[in-house]
Structure formats: structure tokens, C-alpha cells
Amino acid sequence: MTGMNRLDALEAQSIFIMREAFAQLRKVALLWSLGKDSNVMIWLARKAFFGRVPFPCMHVDTGRKFPEMYDFRDRYSKEWGLDLLLEDCPPLESTDPTLPPAARSAARKTEGLRMALAKHGFDGVIAGIRRDEEPTRAKERFFSPRGTDGAWNVREQPPEFWDQYNTALTPGAHLRIHPILHWTEMDIWAYTKREGIPVIPLYFSKDGMRYRSLGDKDITSPVPSLASTLDEILAELATTKTSERSGRAMDHESEDAFERLRTAGYL
Amino acid sequence: MSASIASVLPDFSADAPAEAHHAVRSPAERELLRIVIVGHVDHGKSTLVGRILHETGALPDGKLEMLQAVSARRGMPFEWSFLLDALQTERDQGITVDTTQIRFATPQRDYLLIDAPGHVEFLRNMITGAAQADAAVLLIDAGEGVREQTRRHAFLLHLLGLRQVIVAVNKMDRVGYDRAVFAKIEADVAAYLDGFGLHPTFVIPLSAREGGFVKERAEGADWYQGPTILDGLDQLTAPLGLGDLPLRFPVQAVYKFDDRRIIAGRIESGKLAVGDELTFEPSGATARIRSLEAWPGPAPRSAGAGQSIGLTLDKDIFVARGDVAAHGNLRPRAARRLTARVFWLADAPLKAGTPVTVRLATNNATGVVRSVASAVDPANLTTEGVAALGRNHVGEVDIALHRPLAADAYGINPILGRIVIEVDRKIAGGGIVLSATSEDKSPAPKGEVVAVASAVRPADRVARYRHGGAVLWLTGLPAAGKSTVARATEKRLFDLGGAPLFLDGDTLRTGLNGDLGFSPAERSENIRRVAEMAAFLARNGHVAIVALVSPTRADRARAREIAGAHFHEVFVRAPLDVCEQRDPKGHYARARKGEMANFTGVSAPYEEPEQPEVVLDTTADLSLCVGVLESYLTEAGVLSPSDADAGI
Numbered sequence: 058m059t060g061m062n063r064l065d066a067l068e069a070q071s072i073f074i075m076r077e078a079f080a081q082l083r084k085v086a087l088l089w090s091l092g093k094d095s096n097v098m099i100w101l102a103r104k105a106f107f108g109r110v111p112f113p114c115m116h117v118d119t120g121r122k123f124p125e126m127y128d129f130r131d132r133y134s135k136e137w138g139l140d141l142l143l144e145d146c147p148p149l150e151s152t153d154p155t156l157p158p159a160a161r162s163a164a165r166k167t168e169g170l171r172m173a174l175a176k177h178g179f180d181g182v183i184a185g186i187r188r189d190e191e192p193t194r195a196k197e198r199f200f201s202p203r204g205t206d207g208a209w210n211v212r213e214q215p216p217e218f219w220d221q222y223n224t225a226l227t228p229g230a231h232l233r234i235h236p237i238l239h240w241t242e243m244d245i246w247a248y249t250k251r252e253g254i255p256v257i258p259l260y261f262s263k264d265g266m267r268y269r270s271l272g273d274k275d276i277t278s279p280v281p282s283l284a285s286t287l288d289e290i291l292a293e294l295a296t297t298k299t300s301e302r303s304g305r306a307m308d309h310e311s312e313d314a315f316e317r318l319r320t321a322g323y324l
Numbered sequence: 325m326s327a328s329i330a331s332v333l334p335d336f337s338a339d340a341p342a343e344a345h346h347a348v349r350s351p352a353e354r355e356l357l358r359i360v361i362v363g364h365v366d367h368g369k370s371t372l373v374g375r376i377l378h379e380t381g382a383l384p385d386g387k388l389e390m391l392q393a394v395s396a397r398r399g400m401p402f403e404w405s406f407l408l409d410a411l412q413t414e415r416d417q418g419i420t421v422d423t424t425q426i427r428f429a430t431p432q433r434d435y436l437l438i439d440a441p442g443h444v445e446f447l448r449n450m451i452t453g454a455a456q457a458d459a460a461v462l463l464i465d466a467g468e469g470v471r472e473q474t475r476r477h478a479f480l481l482h483l484l485g486l487r488q489v490i491v492a493v494n495k496m497d498r499v500g501y502d503r504a505v506f507a508k509i510e511a512d513v514a515a516y517l518d519g520f521g522l523h524p525t526f527v528i529p530l531s532a533r534e535g536g537f538v539k540e541r542a543e544g545a546d547w548y549q550g551p552t553i554l555d556g557l558d559q560l561t562a563p564l565g566l567g568d569l570p571l572r573f574p575v576q577a578v579y580k581f582d583d584r585r586i587i588a589g590r591i592e593s594g595k596l597a598v599g600d601e602l603t604f605e606p607s608g609a610t611a612r613i614r615s616l617e618a619w620p621g622p623a624p625r626s627a628g629a630g631q632s633i634g635l636t637l638d639k640d641i642f643v644a645r646g647d648v649a650a651h652g653n654l655r656p657r658a659a660r661r662l663t664a665r666v667f668w669l670a671d672a673p674l675k676a677g678t679p680v681t682v683r684l685a686t687n688n689a690t691g692v693v694r695s696v697a698s699a700v701d702p703a704n705l706t707t708e709g710v711a712a713l714g715r716n717h718v719g720e721v722d723i724a725l726h727r728p729l730a731a732d733a734y735g736i737n738p739i740l741g742r743i744v745i746e747v748d749r750k751i752a753g754g755g756i757v758l759s760a761t762s763e764d765k766s767p768a769p770k771g772e773v774v775a776v777a778s779a780v781r782p783a784d785r786v787a788r789y790r791h792g793g794a795v796l797w798l799t800g801l802p803a804a805g806k807s808t809v810a811r812a813t814e815k816r817l818f819d820l821g822g823a824p825l826f827l828d829g830d831t832l833r834t835g836l837n838g839d840l841g842f843s844p845a846e847r848s849e850n851i852r853r854v855a856e857m858a859a860f861l862a863r864n865g866h867v868a869i870v871a872l873v874s875p876t877r878a879d880r881a882r883a884r885e886i887a888g889a890h891f892h893e894v895f896v897r898a899p900l901d902v903c904e905q906r907d908p909k910g911h912y913a914r915a916r917k918g919e920m921a922n923f924t925g926v927s928a929p930y931e932e933p934e935q936p937e938v939v940l941d942t943t944a945d946l947s948l949c950v951g952v953l954e955s956y957l958t959e960a961g962v963l964s965p966s967d968a969d970a971g972i
Contacts, residue, residue: 077576111579218744
């Protein structure tokens with residue numbers, strides 16, 4: 058590992074995974090949620106493909122994001138030369154009424170994603186989830202097969218080793234590819250700083266609060282924080298005892314809400 | 325295993341306790357050893373992990389005291405395994421602790437502890453974990469001795485290529501550090517491991533709970549003079565850096581997004597620099613590195629193991645995904661035959677005759693299992709009578725590949741020396757390569773015959789035609805559409821600038837094979853001659869498109885043997901009634917009247933291919949069939965992706 062440090066190693070592995078997805082699948086898209094993780098992912102894609110992202114970047118829009126997020130999207134999709142795909146989500150009424158309110162919001166996005174996949178015929182979507190975010194995500198594989206209904210069967214996952222990924226698909230099913238699965242929240246910020254990747258200002262402290270994770274504005278809350286620079290965020294993360302997604306209501310409504318969401322195809 | 329890992333795993337988890345509570349330390353500067361702790365359930369894995377974290381100061385401040393206080397309050401004795409449970413719970417609560425990868429450090433180096441679930445049901449996960457380790461600690465309960473999972477895990481470590489194993493006989497405090505108990509288990513485990521040539525680096529008596537021989541020595545065990553667990557770990561040798569091995573650069577893709585033709589991939593071992601001459605296996609084509617490419621730049625002049633890079637060449641040689649670039653005479657072998665030690669994870673057993681796909685680095689090839697030797701149940705090391713590998717069993721497997729793969733023996737290069745086996749496109753097993761041979765089956769020329777090679781090198785032809793040599797063997801019922809597809813494909817490849825040649829069975833019978841009739845023996849000879857001719861063309865860079873009923877599997881297998889790696893079987897499929905309806909030559913009608921003997925489909929059988937490379941349905945549009953063939957040829961690396969396609 059000639060002169061490779063930790064971020065170099067993470068980056069090299071992510072690029073490898075993204076190129077594998079592009080080489081092995083018929084039609085892929087990158088899911089751009091506009092947050093810090095998917096921005097890092099786009100940056101990695103540009104590195105992997107020498108400046109140009111060779112597949113669409115898809116934003117499945119709930120219509121309830123923060124204005125700063127839409128501004129960011131409009132500006133950088135142009136600046137980065139992205140092939141931007143905008144997809145809508147169905148109305149709230151179409152979701153499982155037994156889910157708690159915030160989880161129903163998230164379920165809209167799952168359904169929007171499912172519809173977008175069917176509409177464009179993608180057999181793979183590249184998503185920026187990470188193992189350290191949430192316990193069920195910790196069990197994920199880099200290449201994660203989904204059923205025709207988008208569902209995830211956590212107990213019957215295929216083995217994945219030696220950089221050989223499962224790409225077998227039944228017709229109508231798709232793969233989720235997770236190129237930054239092995240990164241931590243700290244890695245994301247350290248890399249963002251090193252590479253100079255643009256950041257939505259909502260992540261920085263304002264009036265003693267900042268967002269650690271960005272979702273729909275009605276179900277995402279800021280956390281107390283004084284961190285208003287990347288260095289301060291990194292320092293904060295080194296000592297924090299609260300979770301990254303603590304501001305995401307859908308994770309906390311009931312014990313199994315997030316697991317149910319993911320089994321049904323949420324990211 | 326060691327080296328392999330560097331590329332597999334991001335070696336850091338910033339959130340692990342050791343990181344959070346130590347001052348800034350550059351992981352890049354410290355040696356890292358990945359270890360896995362395995363053993364039978366309840367033999368003390370969690371206890372040992374908890375104890376190691378404590379002894380190495382890797383626990384967050386106050387964590388131990390807090391747990392001890394909680395235990396006291398609840399009136400239960402403190403257990404070291406609580407620590408791991410507590411970390412697990414914290415992760416489940418969303419506090420960022422990844423128990424699948426725990427870090428700790430000794431003054432000597434860093435360690436990454438990979439969690440490998442022990443339950444037999446989770447063998448897939450255990451392999452996913454243990455495949456990343458440099459060394460292992462195998463735990464055995466002094467009171468219970470060697471148990472089923474002890475054996476299974478030990479065998480698996482051996483299979484994954486792990487050579488460094490510390491055996492720890494745990495719970496020695498419960499047997500009063502009885503030297504005889506230890507000696508008995510030591511002898512048992514040594515005998516078991518010796519059965520497959522694995523020798524423990526150390527066998528250490530241990531009391532994880534009381535801390536005996538974790539870091540400090542235990543009282544009352546003066547008879548043991550060997551190292552403690554932590555000393556033992558520090559004495560293991562670090563993996564050989566992949567950077568020090570010969571270059572292996574498997575190509576992931578060739579991109580033509582702009583006027584550059586960038587060959588992209590990750591350097592698995594060794595290093596390369598602008599100006600180096602590379603040889604690409606299995607084709608053997610060579611060119612020099614003109615530049616390294618990078619975004620956002622500036623591009624480096626050299627790169628090494630672990631880096632995902634892109635480069636351009638000084639010559640326009642044919643390179644495709646799956647090729648492996650190496651330096652001069654330190655190349656991997658273009659292997660057609662692999663012997664591998666395989667662990668099997670699928671329900672259906674692996675046996676002689678099983679068609680498989682072998683994945684190796686970024687390449688893959690279909691092939692067939694020639695034999696399974698020494699299939700073993702790792703639980704008791706019994707060799708099974710049947711030559712088949714059952715689920716969770718292991719054995720040595722000999723595989724014949726339909727086209728060559730660049731491969732190394734595991735001992736030469738751990739990355740190019742390991743394979744993953746797919747059946748029906750699902751990962752079904754994996755193994756390490758014991759030997760890779762290029763095995764040339766063409767018989768030696770008889771008598772005074774001396775073969776003289778063409779003056780034009782194959783690589784030069786490839787550069788001109790934009791494709792490699794190939795035999796497209798179109799088989800199917802009479803009137804299935806073989807000649808129609810063959811001619812259209814010939815035209816298409818020619819229009820692309822290639823050098824295809826259509827070999828029609830009937831046409832050849834008017835000349836070269838004019839002396840042959842239609843008896844089974846003569847039909848076989850007809851096929852042999854056509855195969856020889858097609859193979860000759862393919863070896864010289866042409867795409868020979870053969871349209872021949874070739875109704876028997878045996879004859880087609882022989883043709884495959886003659887053409888070797890160039891052979892691509894294309895099953896041109898149309899239902900019998902459709903063919904009969906088409907009947908352009910009136911043969912079916914005559915055969916039905918009994919005027920033609922041995923007519924395939926009517927008075928002679930047609931044996932459908934079992935594993936053709938391509939199946940064409942000629943009830944579909946002709947251009948679709950040609951398109952399918954074209955994309956297959958591209959995928960198979962015969963045809964260079966056209967500029968239009970590669971630009972996306």
C-alpha cells in the first residue's frame with residue numbers, strides 16, 4: 058500500500074465497487090439524496106470515471122426537502138455535469154397506514170423509488186448507506202439483491218467475499234450497490250474536508266443547533282451543536298455519544314419501524 | 325490470506341473505542357494485523373475479546389467500572405463478555421460502535437479484531453469475516469476439549485489459506501491449571517490440525533475470565549514457559565505487503581468517455597509507472613504505459629497495490645475487462661486447468677461434471693469439474709466415499725475451463741490465487757488455487773511434421789481487426805436458421821472492419837469434405853475437419869462462423885477440444901415443427917417420405933447442447949439474433965467494444 062492512508066484506502070475500495078457495478082450491470086443509477094454521503098459518492102464516481110459520471114443521478118423527491126437542499130441540487134447538478142433524473146413520490150395516502158407518521162413519510166420515498174426503478178428499468182441503484190449509521194444497515198452487503206417488490210431478505214443474504222459480488226438477478230429484481238458501506242460518519246467529513254467537496258450549510262451550527270443528517274423537513278430535527286466548520290464537526294464527532302440519525306424521527310417511532318422500512322425496500 | 329486483505333477491508337473504524345480515546349495516531353504509519361477469534365460456542369470468545377480490550381486500554385474511560393457497578397447493583401458476578409454485549413447494545417442504540425470490527429493496539433502494532441459468528445448456520449458470514457484475517461486465535465474450553473465447531477472452524481481457517489493460528493486452551497482456572505488436561509488437549513488439537521498440515525504457532529493455556537496468560541502470566545502454572553496471548557500475537561509475522569509482490573493489475577473496464585482510451589482497474593499487487601512495458605494475460609499482448617490518468621488531477625507517475633487507477637497505453641492493443649497486466653516474465657499463467665482447495669456453500673453438491681463459472685479477479689470463465697478429490701467433512705475429517713462436495717464441506721477440485729484465465733497459485737499471489745465458484749450465477753463456493761496449468765491438449769505432430777508459424781503475430785491481427793480469433797459454432801436442427809444467422813453475423817463483423825469467415829457445412833461437403841457420406845462415422849469426421857479448419861482460422865485471428873447441424877454432444881465436445889479457448893457454442897434453437905414448415909431445401913419432406921436416412925430431427929436424434937455459450941431463438945427477428953451474438957462476443961472479450969458503445 059504505497060503511501061496509502063486511511064482515506065486513500067476507503068476511496069480506492071469505493072471506486073473499485075462503483076466500477077464493478079458499472080461493468081457488471083446493465084443499467085444503473087446513483088441515488089442522490091443531496092446529503093453529505095451521496096455528495097461524497099458523486100465525488101467518488103467522478104474520480105472512478107475520470108471526471109464524468111456515466112450514469113444518471115436520480116433524486117427521488119418527496120417535495121418536502123429544505124430549500125437549501127434544492128438550491129444545492131440545482132447548482133451542483135449543473136456544475137458537476139450530472140445527468141439528473143427527478144422522480145416524484147406518490148401521495149401519503151398510498152402508504153401502509155399501520156406505520157407511524159414519520160415512517161409513512163419514509164415509505165412514500167420507498168414507493169417513489171420502486172416506481173422510478175420500474176419506469177426506467179434500472180437493474181442497479183447505487184446508494185450511500187453506511188454500516189455505522191444504523192444496526193440493520195450494519196448487516197448489509199456491498200451488492201445487495203432485492204426482490205421484485207424491492208424487499209430485502211436479511212437472513213438469506215448471499216455470501217460476499219474476496220471482492221466478488223453477487224450480480225445474479227431474477228427478472229424485475231434489482232441490486233442495491235453500497236460503495237461507501239464501510240465508511241463512518243467521521244470518514245465522510247474527513248474526506249469532504251480533504252477533497253473540498255461542497256457542503257449544504259444546514260450541517261453547520263446556527264443558533265446552537267445543526268443538522269447531522271438531512272431528510273424531509275417535517276420529520277428531521279437539528280441537534281444541539283456549536284460546530285460551524287468542518288474541523289469543529291470532526292472534533293465534535295470524536296467525543297459525541299449521540300447517534301447520527303437521532304434527528305430522524307422515523308428511526309425512533311417504534312422499536313422496529315426502521316427495520317420494517319428497510320425490509321420493505323427503504324434505503 | 326494475509327496480504328489479500330489489505331484491499332478487501334477498509335482498515336479503520338474511526339468510531340472504535342481505541343480510536344476515540346487515544347490521541348491522533350496515523351494508522352498509515354503503524355503495522356496492522358487482522359485477527360479473527362474462532363471456536364465452539366461458549367468456549368469464551370466474547371470473554372477473551374472483553375479481556376483483551378481491557379488489558380490493552382482500548383475501552384472507553386469508565387466503561388469497565390460502570391459495568392462492574394451495574395453487575396454489583398444487580399447482584400450478579402461481573403462477566404467480561406458483558407463488555408462486548410454492552411458495545412453491541414450501544415451499537416443497536418445507534419451509538420457508533422461497530423462490533424464487527426474492533427480495534428486494539430499493543431505497543432508493537434495495531435490489531436483489527438474481526439467478528440466471525442460461530443454458529444454453524446452462519447458459515448457464510450464466518451467466511452465473509454474470516455476471509456479477511458491475517459491470523460486466528462482458536463479457542464478451546466479446557467473442560468470440554470475439541471468439539472465439532474472447533475474442528476469445523478480450524479479446517480475453515482486452513483481452507484481460507486490462514487497459516488498462523490494460536491490455539492488457546494481457555495478456562496484453565498476451572499481445572500486448576502492442570503498440566504495434564506492442557507497436554508491432552510494440546511495433543512488432540514495438534515493431531516487434528518496435523519491431519520491437514522496446519523501447525524499452531526503457539527498453544528497457550530488461558531483464563532480469559534481471570535486474565536491468566538492474556539497479558540500477565542498466571543500463578544500456579546509455572547510449568548508453562550511459552551508466551552501470553554498478547555505476546556503471542558505480537559510474535560506473529562505481519563502479512564507480506566502486496567506492494568512487494570510482482571505486479572498484478574486486473575482490468576475492470578476500458579473507458580472511452582473522450583479521446584482517451586483509459587484502462588481502469590485496481591492494482592492488486594506490485595507497482596507500476598509510466599513507461600513500464602505491460603503484458604496482458606491471457607492474450608499475451610504487450611504495450612507501454614503512456615500515462616496515468618486521474619481526476620481532478622494531477623495524475624501521478626506511478627502507483628502501487630491497493631490503488632484504483634486508470635492508464636493509457638502507447639499502442640492500440642486489444643485489452644478488455646478481465647485481462648491482467650503484469651511485468652515481463654513475472655506474469656500469471658493463462659490457465660485452462662485449475663486445481664483448487666474449495667469450500668462449498670450451496671445445497672446442491674459439487675461433483676465431477678458440474679458446470680461452473682469460475683470468477684478470478686475481474687475475469688470469469690465457464691468450465692466443468694473434472695474431479696473432486698478428498699471431499700472432507702470438516703467436523704470429523706472423514707473422507708466421504710462419494711466424490712462430491714456437500715454443503716459446508718471442502719475438498720480438492722480439478723476444474724477444466726472453457727477459456728483461459730490469468731491465474732497464480734495461491735502461494736505465489738494470494739489475489740490471483742483465489743477463486744469464487746458460481747453455479748447458476750449464484751456464488752456457491754470459493755477456494756484457493758493449488759495449481760494453475762495452461763495444459764495444451766493438441767496432440768504432438770506425428771512423424772516429420774514440423775509446424776511453421778505465421779509471420780504475422782496474433783496481437784497484430786487483433787489490432788487491425790478489433791477482435792480476437794474465435795470459432796462460433798452454430799448448432800441446431802436443419803432449417804433452424806444457422807446459415808441465415810451465420811451469414812448476417814459475418815456481414816456485420818465484416819462491416820465493423822473485422823475478418824470473419826462463414827464455414828457452411830454443405831458448402832464444405834462440395835470440396836474439402838466431398839469424400840464423406842452421412843454415416844455416423846463420416847459425419848464425425850466431417851465435423852472434425854471443419855473444427856480443425858475453424859480452429860486454424862481462429863488461431864490466426866479470424867472469427868470462423870460454422871453452421872453445422874452437428875447433432876451429437878460428443879462431436880461438439882470434440883470440436884471444442886480442437887478449438888480450445890476459441891470455441892463458442894451457439895445453440896440455434898427453433899421448434900421442430902417450425903423447422904419442418906420452413907424446410908427450404910425440401911429435406912424434411914423427403915425424410916418424412918423415407919427418402920433420406922439419418923436425417924436429424926426425423927430419422928436421427930438431435931442432442932441439444934447442455935451448456936451452450938449462447939442460445940438464439942430464431943423465431944425472433946434476425947437482427948436481434950445478430951445483436952445477441954455481437955454483444956456476447958463483446959462480453960466474451962472477442963470483440964473490442966465499439967467506440968460508440970464504450971462512450972456510453
